[in-house]
Amino acid sequence: xxxxxxxxxxxxxxxxxxxxxxxxxxxxxxxxxxxxxxxxxxxxxxxxxxxxxxxxxxxxxxxxxxxxxxxxxxxxxxxxxxxxxxxxxxxxxxxxxxxxxxxxxxxxxxxxxxxxxxxxxxxxxxxxxxxxxxxxxxxxxxxxxxxxxxxxxxxxxxxxxxxxxxxxxxxxxxxxxxxxxxxxxxxxxxxxxxxxxxxxxxxxxxxxxxxxxxxxxxxxxxxxxxxxxxxxxxxxxxxxxxxxxxxxxxxxxxxxxxxxxxxxxxxxxxxxxxxxxxxxxxxxxxxxxxxxxxxxxxxxxxxxxxxxxxxxxxxxxxxxxxxxxxxxxxxxxxxxxxxxxxxxxxxxxxxxxx
Amino acid sequence: xxxxxxxxxxxxxxxxxxxxxxxxxxxxxxxxxxxxxxxxxxxxxxxxxxxxxxxxxxxxxxxxxxxxxxxxxxxxxxxxxxxxxxxxxxxxxxxxxxxxxxxxxxxxxxxxxxxxxxxxxxxxxxxxxxxxxxxxxxxxxxxxxxxxxxxxxxxxxxxxxxxxxxxxxxxxxxxxxxxxxxxxxxxxxxxxxxxxxxxxxxxxxxxxxxxxxxxxxxxxxxxxxxxxxxxxxxxxxxxxxxxxxxxxxxxxxxxxxxxxxxxxxxxxxxxxxxxxxxxxxxxxxxxxxxxxxxxxxxxxxxxxxxxxxxxxxx
Numbered sequence: 001x002x003x004x005x006x007x008x009x010x011x012x013x014x015x016x017x018x019x020x021x022x023x024x025x026x027x028x029x030x031x032x033x034x035x036x037x038x039x040x041x042x043x044x045x046x047x048x049x050x051x052x053x054x055x056x057x058x059x060x061x062x063x064x065x066x067x068x069x070x071x072x073x074x075x076x077x078x079x080x081x082x083x084x085x086x087x088x089x090x091x092x093x094x095x096x097x098x099x100x101x102x103x104x105x106x107x108x109x110x111x112x113x114x115x116x117x118x119x120x121x122x123x124x125x126x127x128x129x130x131x132x133x134x135x136x137x138x139x140x141x142x143x144x145x146x147x148x149x150x151x152x153x154x155x156x157x158x159x160x161x162x163x164x165x166x167x168x169x170x171x172x173x174x175x176x177x178x179x180x181x182x183x184x185x186x187x188x189x190x191x192x193x194x195x196x197x198x199x200x201x202x203x204x205x206x207x208x209x210x211x212x213x214x215x216x217x218x219x220x221x222x223x224x225x226x227x228x229x230x231x232x233x234x235x236x237x238x239x240x241x242x243x244x245x246x247x248x249x250x251x252x253x254x255x256x257x258x259x260x261x262x263x264x265x266x267x268x269x270x271x272x273x274x275x276x277x278x279x280x281x282x283x284x285x286x287x288x289x290x291x292x293x294x295x296x297x298x299x300x301x302x303x304x305x306x307x308x309x310x311x312x313x314x315x316x317x318x319x320x321x322x323x324x325x326x327x328x329x330x331x332x333x334x335x336x337x338x339x340x341x342x343x344x345x346x347x348x349x350x351x352x353x354x
Numbered sequence: 355x356x357x358x359x360x361x362x363x364x365x366x367x368x369x370x371x372x373x374x375x376x377x378x379x380x381x382x383x384x385x386x387x388x389x390x391x392x393x394x395x396x397x398x399x400x401x402x403x404x405x406x407x408x409x410x411x412x413x414x415x416x417x418x419x420x421x422x423x424x425x426x427x428x429x430x431x432x433x434x435x436x437x438x439x440x441x442x443x444x445x446x447x448x449x450x451x452x453x454x455x456x457x458x459x460x461x462x463x464x465x466x467x468x469x470x471x472x473x474x475x476x477x478x479x480x481x482x483x484x485x486x487x488x489x490x491x492x493x494x495x496x497x498x499x500x501x502x503x504x505x506x507x508x509x510x511x512x513x514x515x516x517x518x519x520x521x522x523x524x525x526x527x528x529x530x531x532x533x534x535x536x537x538x539x540x541x542x543x544x545x546x547x548x549x550x551x552x553x554x555x556x557x558x559x560x561x562x563x564x565x566x567x568x569x570x571x572x573x574x575x576x577x578x579x580x581x582x583x584x585x586x587x588x589x590x591x592x593x594x595x596x597x598x599x600x601x602x603x604x605x606x607x608x609x610x611x612x613x614x615x616x617x618x619x620x621x622x623x624x625x626x627x628x629x630x631x632x633x634x635x636x637x638x639x640x641x642x643x644x645x646x647x648x649x650x651x652x653x654x655x656x657x658x659x660x661x662x663x664x665x666x667x668x
Contacts, residue, residue, distance in 0.1 A: 027478050045625055045628070045629060047617075047620070047621075047624070047625040047628075048626075049622070049625075049627045050493055079458055079461045080461065080622075081543055081622055081625065083591065084588070084626045084629075087629075088626065088629050091633070092630055132495075142553075175589075264468065265465055265468045266466060266467070266468060266482075267438060267440065267464045267468075267482070268436070268461075268464060269461050269462070269464045269465040270461035270464070273460075273461075273465070297412065297621060298412055298620045299622075300460075300461055300622040300623075301460060301461060302524050303410055303412040303413050304413070304461065304462050304464075304465045305465070306410050306412075306470070307469055307470070307472055307473070308465075308468065308472065324412060
């Protein structure tokens with residue numbers, strides 16, 4: 001049986017490593033293309049949220065490459081529609097005539113363990129090893145993403161950081177051994193520090209908040225981090241996969257967040273609704289020059305908190321831009337909006353930070 | 355809570371969204387506690403326009419209508435009531451589910467009082483209903499004690515009991531009307547939607563009237579007695595999902611001609627629910643029509659689609 005899963009930005013590499021190390025026969029998903037999104041939207045339920053359509057697009061490409069089964073996690077977003085992704089994707093694919101099963105992994109350790117046992121027969125030790133290796137890769141990827149966001153607007157030769165990042169990710173992807181990985185990690189971190197930058201530059205800073213899938217996948221958000229960097233803006237982003245996993249394991253992070261946002265919202269609204277408010281308050285307090293919210297069109301938690309974010313924007317004066325993404329968003333339209341927003345950010349920067 | 359000084363406080367309740375989850379309950383409850391209750395009028399064009407203008411463009415049509423109602427009540431009353439509905443313990447005819455299962459409301463209900471606070475200058479009266487922690491009677495009792503003029507236990511309990519008896523009465527009436535309709539020889543059409551779409555005649559463009567106009571019998575999904583739980587492989591975790599799927603399970607035993615699902619534009623929950631509802635009716639070979647409503651829905655368009663659907667019925 002050949003398995004596949006949904007593409008999700010650079011984290012795909014870590015997920016792929018995890019599944020491969022578990023001994024699952026894998027057809028890794030290809031990078032999301034506009035063609036895949038188009039094909040996925042054709043057979044997906046029309047009013048379902050955007051990530052589901054992209055996922056189906058990914059599966060269709062993988063099916064062409066020979067995949068027979070799909071792995072999907074369930075219930076990672078609290079009270080939001082992500083809970084039903086597996087079931088609805090299964091139905092949509094079957095209705096479109098594809099003979100393919102979507103296997104749903106419930107997010108309780110016991111159920112995941114029994115499912116993995118069923119699929120690959122991996123021992124507990126093997127699972128531990130795979131998890132550790134994948135997590136190491138994930139940490140490095142996230143670190144590189146963070147460093148790249150600092151380097152990009154400062155680099156002397158335009159495009160060098162992104163080029164380097166692509167090379168590094170390819171390297172990380174190809175490593176199959178943990179010992180070798182340590183070596184490569186050193187090499188990458190050594191090389192990234194050699195990228196020539198202008199350290200003296202003081203730049204406006206923008207925080208990126210919103211729905212985790214759209215924020216973290218550059219193939220969905222048209223590389224918004226690069227676009228902003230090209231305008232001379234330093235991008236900060238708190239949301240990443242580790243942040244999400246940590247929240248799943250340690251619930252007190254949620255309690256802290258709730259405490260901070262109490263004057264604005266007194267309850268969860270599902271997904272990462274509370275986190276968006278928390279992060280925006282944090283960025284405003286730190287004196288950032290702008291906040292951008294990314295969300296899939298009609299995302300329930302993010303649209304619920306958007307009026308609150310706008311209220312914070314009015315109160316603190318931080319420029320705020322909300323971008324809804326779906327299959328009809330064109331790159332040019334997004335580019336124009338980002339350029340206009342960059343002007344606002346620069347004005348804010350000149351007014352308050354110079 | 356600090357209330358303005360007046361003999362009788364005027365409390366506004368918007369006749370939208372959460373109101374229809376338990377119709378007639380809240381007005382009875384607050385009247386018994388010594389408030390003067392003002393309901394916003396039935397949804398009309400001005401209310402919808404006000405709501406659409408102020409609400410986030412990407413929230414669902416039902417929330418936009420609620421915002422319109424809130425704006426209507428603004429400055430006309432001392433307090434506006436919006437509960438924070440989080441979870442519900444399922445019950446039918448006052449009998450608790452054996453398994454004591456708890457279901458969630460739509461996540462948009464969770465943050466509604468906070469959004470209203472941003473929107474309005476009038477004070478918001480709210481409480482959290484979370485039956486995962488506490489049964490509704492207990493929560494109401496505590497809530498009533500904080501706001502009522504009388505601190506007597508018996509009075510508060512009586513007020514709650516009275517309010518419940520009113521809703522139970524209405525539920526019974528609805529069920530009786532269902533059994534009458536079930537006997538009728540006209541073609542029966544099931545209308546599936548949330549109560550705030552079904553009972554809001556402006557929002558659903560008088561679909562019930564229209565069905566009766568073409569000679570059918572319209573049965574609302576929540577008139578059907580809930581006698582069975584859904585036999586769905588993955589149970590929905592939303593209370594309306596549980597209720598609607600269970601009632602569909604019941605109605606399949608009756609002879610029905612067709613089913614119409616009405617969904618508010620951008621309702622996230624309906625995007626999920628539709629998949630399951632459609633599957634159920636397809637399995638039993640019952641014609642199924644999916645209608646989307648929003649502020650731009652035209653009467654003529656709905657009429658045409660309904661007539662075309664009517665012609666496909668056996």
